[in-house]
Amino acid sequence: xxxxxxxxxxxxxxxxxxxxxxxxxxxxxxxxxxxxxxxxxxxxxxxxxxxxxxxxxxxxxxxxxxxxxxxxxxxxxxxxxxx
Amino acid sequence: xxxxxxxxxxxxxxxxxxxxxxxxxxxxxxxxxxxxxxxxxxxxxxxxxxxxxxxxxxxxxxxxxxxxxxxxxxxxxxxxxxxxxxxxxxxxxxxxxxxxxxxxxxxxxxxxxxxxxxxxxxxxxxxxxxxxxxxxxxxxxxxxxxx
Numbered sequence: 213x214x215x216x217x218x219x220x221x222x223x224x225x226x227x228x229x230x231x232x233x234x235x236x237x238x239x240x241x242x243x244x245x246x247x248x249x250x251x252x253x254x255x256x257x258x259x260x261x262x263x264x265x266x267x268x269x270x271x272x273x274x275x276x277x278x279x280x281x282x283x284x285x286x287x288x289x290x291x292x293x294x295x
Numbered sequence: 296x297x298x299x300x301x302x303x304x305x306x307x308x309x310x311x312x313x314x315x316x317x318x319x320x321x322x323x324x325x326x327x328x329x330x331x332x333x334x335x336x337x338x339x340x341x342x343x344x345x346x347x348x349x350x351x352x353x354x355x356x357x358x359x360x361x362x363x364x365x366x367x368x369x370x371x372x373x374x375x376x377x378x379x380x381x382x383x384x385x386x387x388x389x390x391x392x393x394x395x396x397x398x399x400x401x402x403x404x405x406x407x408x409x410x411x412x413x414x415x416x417x418x419x420x421x422x423x424x425x426x427x428x429x430x431x432x433x434x435x436x437x438x439x440x441x442x
Binding site: 220292293294 | 350386387414415416418428430
């Protein structure tokens with residue numbers, strides 16, 4: 213499947229881009245994280261501590277063990293600081 | 296219910312006036328506004344707020360809908376800015392209208408607590424030394440437990 217993968221705040225800075233299209237067979241968010249980690253050092257660095265990250269699938273907050281079947285968009289970012 | 300995510304400044308007085316005068320059947324209107332602190336010791340030049348277009352609006356709508364249901368609100372308003380803000384600028388505001396004040400106050404606090412850690416905004420502060428991302432506080436996450 214083709215996924216839009218988005219990065220925000222320092223995750224975007226560490227990876228060096230805000231958005232990319234990926235062709236992946238990942239079944240869960242965690243599978244996708246493992247794929248990304250294996251790509252390049254900057255990804256491994258950005259995903260080194262998952263407790264410092266949050267994930268949204270199709271614009272809904274979820275967990276790293278969430279399934280990706282049918283998903284179109286996955287976003288990774290640090291804990292939010294609105295208000 | 297009105298949700299606005301915008302780069303431009305908003306007129307707090309005009310928004311509060313319009314919101315309050317539009318709900319004469321409600322006995323209580325509560326407003327809150329968040330401001331970029333202007334403290335001499337902080338040496339803050341500017342704050343830059345990033346957000347996730349699309350998800351931000353959805354998340355705010357969901358939070359405002361829940362507040363409306365739980366506290367029987369007549370209406371709710373959320374305005375949140377993104378982009379570059381200077382010390383003293385208004386970042387966001389919420390307004391709630393309810394038949395009685397306890398519900399209006401509680402719903403406004405609920406909105407604030409949830410949008411702080413569940414709406415996809417990220418603040419970066421710039422001083423003469425450069426930029427630093429604002430870290431989320433444990434207290435903000437703990438604040439959700441009381442609801």
